[in-house]
Amino acid sequence: MSVANKGFSQRSAWAADQPIGYLMHKALAHPELISLAAGFVDQASLPVEATRSAATALLQSPDMARAALQYGTCAGDDLLRSQILARLRAADGTNAVEPKLEQVVLTAGSNQLLFLLAEALLDPGDIVLCDAPTYFVFMGIVKNMGARAIGIASDEGGMRMDALRVELERLEATRELHKVKAIYVMSSFDNPRAVSLAPERRPQVVEIAKAFSREHLVYVIEDAAYRELRYAGSDAPSVLSHDRACDQVVYAGTFSKSFSPGVRVGFGVLPAPLAAAVLDIKGNFDFGSPHLNQRLVSEAMRLGLYEPHVALLRDVYRGKLAIMLEALDTYLAPLGARYLRPEGGLYVWVELPASVDTAVNAPLFERSVEEGVLYVPGEYFFSHESGVPRSFMRLSFGVQSGERIARGVQGLARAIERTLG
Numbered sequence: 001m002s003v004a005n006k007g008f009s010q011r012s013a014w015a016a017d018q019p020i021g022y023l024m025h026k027a028l029a030h031p032e033l034i035s036l037a038a039g040f041v042d043q044a045s046l047p048v049e050a051t052r053s054a055a056t057a058l059l060q061s062p063d064m065a066r067a068a069l070q071y072g073t074c075a076g077d078d079l080l081r082s083q084i085l086a087r088l089r090a091a092d093g094t095n096a097v098e099p100k101l102e103q104v105v106l107t108a109g110s111n112q113l114l115f116l117l118a119e120a121l122l123d124p125g126d127i128v129l130c131d132a133p134t135y136f137v138f139m140g141i142v143k144n145m146g147a148r149a150i151g152i153a154s155d156e157g158g159m160r161m162d163a164l165r166v167e168l169e170r171l172e173a174t175r176e177l178h179k180v181k182a183i184y185v186m187s188s189f190d191n192p193r194a195v196s197l198a199p200e201r202r203p204q205v206v207e208i209a210k211a212f213s214r215e216h217l218v219y220v221i222e223d224a225a226y227r228e229l230r231y232a233g234s235d236a237p238s239v240l241s242h243d244r245a246c247d248q249v250v251y252a253g254t255f256s257k258s259f260s261p262g263v264r265v266g267f268g269v270l271p272a273p274l275a276a277a278v279l280d281i282k283g284n285f286d287f288g289s290p291h292l293n294q295r296l297v298s299e300a301m302r303l304g305l306y307e308p309h310v311a312l313l314r315d316v317y318r319g320k321l322a323i324m325l326e327a328l329d330t331y332l333a334p335l336g337a338r339y340l341r342p343e344g345g346l347y348v349w350v351e352l353p354a355s356v357d358t359a360v361n362a363p364l365f366e367r368s369v370e371e372g373v374l375y376v377p378g379e380y381f382f383s384h385e386s387g388v389p390r391s392f393m394r395l396s397f398g399v400q401s402g403e404r405i406a407r408g409v410q411g412l413a414r415a416i417e418r419t420l421g
């Protein structure tokens with residue numbers, strides 16, 4: 001029976017068929033598999049001591065403890081919001097734009113922020129322009145609203161600005177520009193490729209969004225989920241820092257990757273009117289994300305426990321990435337695989353010879369399971385509107401040990417060899 005026959009909403013039908021469901025089912029049904037698919041973070045380095053110290057400090061004073069255990073505000077804890085702004089200022093340099101506290105909204109993970117943004121911006125039929133490939137959960141959110149994600153060509157410097165302009169001009173010519181509500185970019189080590197938006201493209205995306213904001217504002221959503229997971233090279237000022245008027249760019253951040261996904265603390269820095277619209281919706285949704293967790297993260301920062309933890313994570317992931325790249329060089333490169341060598345993030349994006357289809361219903365996927373490995377097929381990261389290449393896969397080095405990463409890549413190599421015949 002279809003969803004509609006059960007009396008469910010149109011939105012629930014739009015939300016159905018999450019691609020990740022099948023992979024999670026496989027992983028649960030075969031716990032022995034080495035999952036290079038899950039985007040989970042490293043287990044051993046989760047901040048147990050820092051969280052214990054922050055919790056102890058927080059609960060020491062009964063007044064502080066009671067405040068943390070009470071409802072917070074819809075926008076979230078003031079101290080954490082100001083700490084976030086201070087860190088952003090430090091990362092973007094002194095010349096950067098200075099967003100105000102009222103522009104910062106704390107959410108239950110940054111995914112909730114993405115969802116609330118979609119609620120605030122998208123009507124059925126509206127359009128969001130994304131990289132091809134892009135974060136598939138975000139595409140799911142767009143679909144959930146009955147809206148469309150259109151993929152823009154993207155290279156090793158992230159979304160191509162010439163292609164973005166061409167697509168906006170095309171949409172203007174077909175009288176669809178009014179449907180374009182946002183351009184979604186992941187500025188640092190994106191998901192799935194760990195590619196960053198080139199520094200020179202960061203002001204350009206703001207200029208282009210402004211130039212095409214003819215009937216209404218076209219927002220730039222800058223998802224910076226992996227910004228702190230940098231293992232080489234140096235950071236560039238955010239896209240947000242190029243929005244001098246503070247009216248066009250939304251910056252989405254999270255403590256999931258840099259601290260703990262279990263605390264579910266994410267945030268957004270939004271143009272003030274959009275922050276107000278998001279808070280209206282959030283008021284209906286939960287009137288505030290878990291206050292205790294926000295206070296915990298804030299306390300860990302106040303006690304000076306956050307920065308050393310991020311430094312430790314960088315060392316851990318730098319090591320795991322090196323192991324994955326070495327295994328790829330040894331086992332997959334000779335089979336004709338090509339891959340990017342990222343400077344951060346949690347993923348390596350692999351392109352196999354064109355004859356190899358990575359889809360779940362193609363032979364390689366089952367053979368990989370037989371060889372004990374799970375990967376994420378590249379097809380999930382592309383919008384069906386914009387063409388879906390078949391020979392890519394995303395590998396994550398986040399959660400597995402170095403030894404299992406190497407073994408997983410060897411298993412993949414065997415599966416590919418069998419598929420190549």
Ligand SMILES: Cc1ncc(COP(=O)(O)O)c(C=O)c1O
Nearest residue numbers: 109110111135191225254256266
């Ligand atoms: C690009 C990107 N954005 C946002 C998120 C959401 O993370 P969270 O809700 O844990 O903050 C993720 C999670 O993997 C992600 O990969």
